[in-house]
Amino acid sequence: MPILIDQPVVKQPHRTPEFTAHDKEIRTILCPQMAPIHFALFQAVFENHGCRFEVLPEVDRGAVEEGLRYVNNDVCYPAIVVVGQLIQALKSGKYDPDRTALMISQTCGGCRSTNYATFLKIAAAKAGFHHVPVIPFSVDIANGNTKGINVNYKMLKKMFLAFLYGDLLQKLSNSCRPYETVRGSVNALVEIWINRLRKAILSNEKHHVADFAARIVHDFDTIELTGERTRPQVGIVGEILVKYHPGANNHLISLIEQEGGEVVVPNILDFMLYCLTSDEQRKRYSHVPFLAGLKSSAGVWLIERQRNKIRNILQKSRRFAPMGTIRHLIQLAEPIVSTCNHTGEGWLLTAEMVELIEEGIPNIVCVQPFGCLPNHVTGKGVLKELRSRYANANITTIDYDPGSTEVNQLNRIKLLMAVALRNLPK
Numbered sequence: 001m002p003i004l005i006d007q008p009v010v011k012q013p014h015r016t017p018e019f020t021a022h023d024k025e026i027r028t029i030l031c032p033q034m035a036p037i038h039f040a041l042f043q044a045v046f047e048n049h050g051c052r053f054e055v056l057p058e059v060d061r062g063a064v065e066e067g068l069r070y071v072n073n074d075v076c077y078p079a080i081v082v083v084g085q086l087i088q089a090l091k092s093g094k095y096d097p098d099r100t101a102l103m104i105s106q107t108c109g110g111c112r113s114t115n116y117a118t119f120l121k122i123a124a125a126k127a128g129f130h131h132v133p134v135i136p137f138s139v140d141i142a143n144g145n146t147k148g149i150n151v152n153y154k155m156l157k158k159m160f161l162a163f164l165y166g167d168l169l170q171k172l173s174n175s176c177r178p179y180e181t182v183r184g185s186v187n188a189l190v191e192i193w194i195n196r197l198r199k200a201i202l203s204n205e206k207h208h209v210a211d212f213a214a215r216i217v218h219d220f221d222t223i224e225l226t227g228e229r230t231r232p233q234v235g236i237v238g239e240i241l242v243k244y245h246p247g248a249n250n251h252l253i254s255l256i257e258q259e260g261g262e263v264v265v266p267n268i269l270d271f272m273l274y275c276l277t278s279d280e281q282r283k284r285y286s287h288v289p290f291l292a293g294l295k296s297s298a299g300v301w302l303i304e305r306q307r308n309k310i311r312n313i314l315q316k317s318r319r320f321a322p323m324g325t326i327r328h329l330i331q332l333a334e335p336i337v338s339t340c341n342h343t344g345e346g347w348l349l350t351a352e353m354v355e356l357i358e359e360g361i362p363n364i365v366c367v368q369p370f371g372c373l374p375n376h377v378t379g380k381g382v383l384k385e386l387r388s389r390y391a392n393a394n395i396t397t398i399d400y401d402p403g404s405t406e407v408n409q410l411n412r413i414k415l416l417m418a419v420a421l422r423n424l425p426k
């Protein structure tokens, strides 16, 4: 007689259909918001490539509630935010699910961002949208492994330019906005340049990076300001989504400006370069295939070469200083953490804090999402060391999660600003 053994229940993976060339013709791709300036340009790159592409507007409380409904609540806050935003859009009735696809980032590293696509597939299936394709945005897409979207060299270059110009506009506008003589003039100038750059991307306009960058810098160099550099500068570092997404960080930039500060936010391209240096750094301690290490170093060289054009222009500017290089950031992090910390923001988070302090910006807000272990290690975890090395460091960490009250966040910012204003040289 056969012995009956309880068979384990094997759950079928949640599969959503693959995004095909036909889907590209009929479906609108929805992408969650992250950094409003950069993503307005990023959208133009996909539109130029023949996709219907829409970056969703900012996150509201309803999106977070949707995220909590479909994502396990022990998962990090950014996962809840992005999944919630996409499910909310599908449920809104504004988009026909038969003509919609979802895009979500996937880093293929050691943290939850590797699982975002799976979270979204499960959430979409649970919410009754199992037939909506999910497109993971990862290196696979850049390698041309996603059917329906053939990323070629031209598209990759435009993506890079979207982030290059996005970083420049972000830097210049944050530096001018608190001092604008005519209220709203800086954001209006950003809007003008977003539209101008979108037009250039959409029409395949041939241009030199240096020409556009020089005109952007000139416009911000000559905008009318009052009381320049009289406020304490405050750096914002931390997890990428919470750092850049105004809805996810409860409008942190506006809050700091209201409290009398001038915000400095690191470049998104630094994060991309940090990802690119992963193989190069690992090569120093373990075996990495020769070609992978070479690709990593070549990619960094190519990107930094383009950024040098912007650096040269900023060097001549009246108001703005050039951005640092990824090589310099590596050197800053090395004495404190291993540059093999490549999960989440890894060593970059530590390096950005050191860079700000060494550039004379000791006031730093380190944003920490709930459930984010890697960034707690290289963010909160290094504060003691930073304070012992830099006596003037005025760093506060702010936690973001679906339940954290804005009052707590505001109190921490007020405390940081009180110290920053007190230490401001007369």
Ligand code: SF4
Pocket (backbone or CB within 6 Å): 076, 077, 078, 079, 111, 112, 113, 114, 239, 240, 343, 344, 345, 369, 371, 372, 373, 374, 375
């Ligand atoms: S870095 Fe942190 S918050 Fe971001 S996906 Fe990874 S675990 Fe989540």
